[in-house]
Amino acid sequence: MSLRPFSRSLVRPGRRAVLGGLAGIGVLAGGGILLRDRFDQAEKEQHAQPDGVFRKLKLACPHPSHDPVLAMALRDGFLDRYNLDITVLDGADTGRQALDQLRTGAADVAIAPALSWLPQLLGGLEAKLICGLQSGSSRLLVDRRSRFKRIEDLYRHAIALPDAAGGPDAGADRLFFSIVMRRKGMNPNKDVTWISVAPERFGEVLASGQVQAVGGHDPVIWEAQQSLHLAELASSMTGSYSARVVRVLGARDDLLARDPRAAVSLVLAFQEAARVVASHLAETASVMADQIPDMPQDSILKMLQAEKHDVHPVGQELREQIAQYVDELKLIGLVDENQDSGSISKRFCATILRG
Known part of the structure; x- marks a missing residue:
């Protein structure tokens, strides 16, 4: 699908994201793994067990020291717990540059804003979105x-x-x-x-x-x-936008094809880190202060408190939110208004953890 220039015509407003809880436990279905993860904060979450395979992967992310979920995942052993050895690549200052590293195969997975992902996916990037990490800032x-x-x-x-x-x-x-x-x-x-x-x-x-x-x-x-x-x-932290995911984890299609369980481990690890960030802002600020030495820890904490950190969708919830972004790209002429947003979203999202 090609991108087209801005159109003066307004199209219908974007769909409302269906923000629902996710329920269930991991199951195996057919040849693939379909995991359903219950995110009920009133109970202790029950996760599928990792398969025990050690994996080394390369991740692209713009300014990785600025990403609280990635910082916590690397610092507090969430990746180690799922037998993941992640090398974070240098050289990306923007989401577009991080996705260029994914496109060339320099990276296996990438973290970038949803609005950076979508133009690249529409332009033929062979990857899938697997997990939301946080809302906007x-x-x-x-x-x-x-x-x-x-x-x-x-x-x-x-x-x-x-x-x-x-x-x-x-x-x-x-x-x-x-x-x-x-x-x-x-x-x-x-x-x-x-x-x-x-x-x-x-x-x-x-x-x-x-x-x-x-x-x-x-x-x-x-x-x-x-x-x-x-x-x-x-x-992006006010009104309905505060409940919208912005930073999204995605993986190359070839990784998902040859090792689908790698995506399961990645999503479980990053979801766990995201929940810890949301409930431990002071600890997160301390971790980030070590990586952003020019920014005082108390300022980092105030910044985190001004943001929203309990938005990290997977499965149907992620697909609904990505479809809403596609609708909004129609408003500014980057997607043909006759295209079906739900079908596009389903094509670009992998159901690693199904809601």
Whole structure:
């Protein structure tokens, strides 16, 4: 399926994600493994046992030290528990770059925003999404003294992002804010100007009037907000977006074909780490502080507390949320509105843990 340019026509609003609990225990069916994992916080979770096979895998992830679930999984032995030896690759600053490492075979699995995954999957990336890790942390910020109070106020103004590429190469932050703008009746490709600016220059370009807003995702945008005393105009942490998964774990098709149980171990390990992050923010902040030495631990903790960490869907819940993203890409012309979002989502998600 090819990507097409922005269309002026509005399409129907995105579907509501069905956010339900997952129930059951692991079962074997046919030649594959179909696991159902109950995430009832009132009871102790019962997981399928790993098969005991030791696996070495390579993982691509943009700025891995910034990912709380990955940081906890590596630090507290969740991967070891499932006999996984994960090498985290260097060299990816964006989700698109991490997925390039997956495409070339340099990586077996990757973590990237859903809005980075979908254009690549639509463009032929041979991989499947297997597990959601956490919800979003994108923020669009303005000077507190400015007249900008709503995202619509940015009409005919400029926005700075660390990665402001457009079209099918657009970064996840730009795509997210473009979707928000489109829902407000704006054309994000014509009604605002996007400028790539390094985060350390955000204060300079705001003060000079070169841009009127800056955007990005935590922890970089959190640090900008705190140090420059900026006001939040829009974010992925409010309203219905707060219940949406953003960072997603995916695996190459060839890995899933030759070793399907590897995906089971990966999902169980990362789901366990995600739940620990959600219930132990102070411990997570301590782990991340060791990896982000320029950011004080108390600031990391406040950042984590401002985010939402109990969103890590699998199975049907993940498919529903990915289908909703496909609907939203229709709004900005990156998916043909006649395509069936549910079918696309089913094609791109592997049912490792079935809800």
